[in-house]
Amino acid sequence: xxxxxxxxxxxxxxxxxxxxxxxxxxxxxxxxxxxxxxxxxxxxxxxxxxxxxxxxxxxxxxxxxxxxxxxxxxxxxxxxxxxxxxxxxxxxxxxxxxxxxxxxxxxxxxxxxxxxxxxxxxxxxxxxxxxxxxxxxxxxxxxxxxxxxxxxxxxxxxxxxxxxxxxxxxxxxxxxxxxxxxxxxxxxxxxxxxxxxxxxxxxxxxxxxxxxxxxxxxxxxxxxxxxxxxxxxxxxxxxxxxxxxxxxxxxxxxxxxxxxxxxxxxxxxxxxxxxxxxxxxxxxxxx
Numbered sequence: 001x002x003x004x005x006x007x008x009x010x011x012x013x014x015x016x017x018x019x020x021x022x023x024x025x026x027x028x029x030x031x032x033x034x035x036x037x038x039x040x041x042x043x044x045x046x047x048x049x050x051x052x053x054x055x056x057x058x059x060x061x062x063x064x065x066x067x068x069x070x071x072x073x074x075x076x077x078x079x080x081x082x083x084x085x086x087x088x089x090x091x092x093x094x095x096x097x098x099x100x101x102x103x104x105x106x107x108x109x110x111x112x113x114x115x116x117x118x119x120x121x122x123x124x125x126x127x128x129x130x131x132x133x134x135x136x137x138x139x140x141x142x143x144x145x146x147x148x149x150x151x152x153x154x155x156x157x158x159x160x161x162x163x164x165x166x167x168x169x170x171x172x173x174x175x176x177x178x179x180x181x182x183x184x185x186x187x188x189x190x191x192x193x194x195x196x197x198x199x200x201x202x203x204x205x206x207x208x209x210x211x212x213x214x215x216x217x218x219x220x221x222x223x224x225x226x227x228x229x230x231x232x233x234x235x236x237x238x239x240x241x242x243x244x245x246x247x248x249x250x251x252x253x254x255x256x257x258x259x260x261x262x263x264x265x266x267x268x269x270x271x272x273x274x275x276x277x278x279x280x281x282x283x284x285x286x287x
Contacts, residue, residue, distance in 0.1 A: 002049040006088065007158050013049065017056060017086055022095040024062050024082040025112060031076030033140075034116030035233075036109060036133060037064035038091075038126035039084035040221075047088075056086065064121060070230035078116050081109065083129070090151055091129045092170060093162050102172050105129075106136050113137070120184075121233055122147055124221045131175050135182040141240070142186045143233050146197045146221035149175045149204055179207055186210045187240055189224065191217035192251045211244040215252045227270035228258045 005011055043063060044055035055061045062082035067073060083105070085091045094100040099108050118139035122130030127147020134142030151174075154167040167173060179186060188204070190197040192214035201212045215223040224232065235243075243261070262270065 001046070001051075004047045004049050004052055006047045007155065007161075009161055013052065014086060018093075019097050022084050022086060023099075023108070023112075024080075026080040026082075028074060028077040028079060030074060030078065032078050032115075032117050033076050033234075034079040034081065034113040034118050035068065035073065035077060036081045036083065036113065036118060036120045036130070036139075037062070037068060038120070038122035038129040038133070039063040039082070040122065040124040040126040041085075041088040042124070043084050043086070043088065063123075063126065067226075067230050067233070072230045072234050075234065079113070081112055083109075085125070085129070087158075087162075088125065089158055089162070090125050090148065090154055091132075092151070092154065092159065102132060106133060109133055110137055119143070119233070124148070127221075128175070131179065131186060132172055134184040134186065135175065135178040138183045140184070141237070142184050143189070143229075144186060145189045145223055146191070146194075146200070147188075149179075149200050176204060179204060179210065182209065184209065185237060185240070187213065187244075189213045189215065191215055191219060191222045193218040194220055194222075196220070211240065213244070213247055213252060214250075215254050215257070217254065224252075224254050225258050225270070225274050227266075227274055228254070228262060231262045231266075 039062060043061060044051045062084055064082065068080050083095060085095060087093050091102060091105060094102065094105045099105050118137055120130040120134040120139050120142045123145035124147060127144040130142050131144050131147050131149065133139065151167050151170060156166055159165060159167045163170065186209055188201050188210060190201045190212065192198060197220055198214065204210045205212055213223070217223060259267065
């Protein structure tokens with residue numbers, strides 16, 4: 001496997017793809033919601049030429065495509081916007097050579113979502129950007145799965161090269177400066193047994209527009225079953241508030257949560273799929 005040299009300035013492969021749009025817009029036309037899906041740093045991994053070629057060059061991959069295709073999400077969707085950061089640096093260089101800052105990306109998304117009710121969705125680094133966009137665009141809701149709130153994970157050498165500053169000097173280094181002043185409602189999902197993710201939620205838990213859901217998981221960004229998300233993300237404020245009150249200050253069992261929030265006719269197909277994925281993960285660890 002060949003190292004992609006992600007952090008080096010003269011990278012022909014990354015530069016070529018950085019000059020592409022890296023925003024995909026799909027008009028659905030079934031409702032007035034615009035879902036904006038932000039890719040995480042898992043958009044390709046590991047950081048090798050082979051993986052980048054497979055995921056980006058050959059498959060032109062954007063995250064959240066499978067979930068967005070569910071009938072629950074499609075039901076009232078007017079438009080989907082998929083966004084990815086190929087440098088995997090919390091979108092501090094935007095998504096391409098023209099939309100190359102957080103603010104330029106926000107402006108672009110504002111134009112693309114004009115006239116729609118906005119819902120932002122993301123996990124980890126994608127969750128960071130979903131929270132930033134949700135706050136600055138005053139989206140209706142943000143569904144954030146363990147998104148970072150402070151950019152203390154950004155590499156200092158990368159930040160100095162790309163922006164000429166230390167990470168802490170970035171305009172949106174700490175999202176606690178923008179979340180409480182927004183009309184957006186932030187639904188933050190995190191693994192209760194991951195101390196870092198739990199601490200991230202604790203840092204924003206006091207804000208009136210933040211609602212936390214802690215699951216009986218340990219790995220970063222692991223919360224509800226993947227197949228369960230399609231039944232949560234399209235939910236309205238009334239439903240989510242009721243759900244929050246039910247689980248407030250409780251550790252959520254992700255299996256019981258699935259049975260409570262998914263329709264009965266989906267229990268068996270999703271249950272079998274999740275079981276198959278679990279077995280594959282276990283076999284992968286054993287290998």
